[in-house]
Amino acid sequence: MRNIRIIAKREIIGYFITPLAYIFIVIFLSLTGAFAFYIGRFFTNGQASLESFFAYHPWLYLILVPAIAMRLWAEERKTGTIEILMTLPISTTEAVLGKFLAAWGFIGIALIGTSPMWITVNVLGDPDNGVILASYLGSFLMAGAFLAIGSCISALTKNQVIAFIVAATVCFLFTMSGLELVLNFFQAWAPELLVRTVASMSFLTHFNAIMQGVIELRDLVFFASLIAFWLFVNIVVIDLKKAS
């Protein structure tokens, strides 16, 4: 635990001594606001809820989370610091978790930055705060899943641009897999079980379920196990090809 904390601390410091952290937070807050106000019609739909705000989170994460994740390992490879990191007396698991938790915590900070929205709806009306809290939790979990995918893919290359594009594509597939567009492709030839499996992998389906205010165990388990799976692959990838 101690080592994970130390790694995470160094990462977080790394975010804030470069403009990265500030630019990310400003853009995240501007975009969440812009989507909610202009596209989601936050004011004109006359509802005291943050649904129009949360609804766009998957699409924002699609771009912004791979941007955070792409440097996690690719940069270490590029600059050779991976050789320092992996010859310190820590395990690969600790390194992977430390980096992941730092990035996830950082996204959490950005998410907390949106709390004026929450305050605003409470001032203007009488929203269901349980639903909002559940939505925040769901949004944070979904960000974690995107991030785990991005971290794992970042470990495969030393080129950050490749890491970004591949991670964004994989995240896109996971987001979209519940939609007709993707399912139609599978329905033509795949057995029913596979189609259902693909559909059940959809971030949108699970996130929308949580956004209704119903926190079901299976949605939590879905995101948690997805994070665990990708981080596990991440560890294996680092162990196998840290030197190449």
Added chain:
Amino acid sequence: MTEKIVLKGLTKRFGPLLAVDGISMTIASGEVLGFLGPNGAGKSTTMRMLAGFIEPTSGTAEICGFDVTRHPVEVKRRIGYLPEGAPAYGDMTAESYLGFIAEVRGFDGPEKRRRIDAVVDKVDLGEVLRQPIETLSKGFKRRVGLAQAMLHDPEILIMDEPTDGLDPNQKHQVRDLIREMSVDKAIIISTHILEEVEAVCSRAAIIAHGRLLADGTPEDLLARSSDYNAVVLTVDAAQEDAVRKGLEGLDAVKSIKKTKAENDTVELRIRPRKSTLIAADVADVIRARKIPVRSMFVNRGSLDEVFRKITVDDKPVDDKAGGKGDA
């Protein structure tokens, strides 16, 4: 037991390339081993395996009794490692970087402070402590890397080209540092600079094509030089014949060769048989014949020559077409 590092048939294969080919050796506390070899000889790969960065394909390496593959964390705890090129987190300041290393190495509070201060003092980093590492000069970057490796006062130090990119004064400083630390540590360095081996290493290992070709004290290696213990004599040109005549009778003399003829003087190189010391015998002859001598010294041989001889001549048979082995 003072044997800190034990390699047994250590081998690393990258696909078809045999990077390290069955290296076996032991290194004890108090020794400074210099890895010598042409580029791509397998020096860095060997060091990376010892530091636990890559795993051997076969064979074993033990650090302080711990196998590098089975107990990587125990091994890493006991090693200070400076990778090739001394990478570091460029956007951190030297101070916060060393702070991070200290914490991972298990130091907190005042002990952490004390360790950092001590190592900063040792490598003379004080003036740039608050600057981001990426803005530092090459020499300072290298010293940050050294500080990182030495911070926990490890039993084992493995440094890949520790003086690369340093100016002559800094090189001197680092060599002093290595010598100073060698008292109670086992140290491995790799280098291209042969004079460095003579300056700091108690032992030199020559590696080429992944194989250990020579292993001994720098003096042992020098003894392989054809000029080792040769006497170089400068006399008036008129005296050349007298010298030759006098020395021909000596059994220990293998050959006499004129290496330089300038103005009225000649320089003669007298090579001994079996590297024996013949200076006294030569001096006796000269004195007996009353030959006036301008200068006389004993050649210690050159590592340069030995290095070239070993790494080029001992080229593996199957590799001849590749044209490798140029130092």
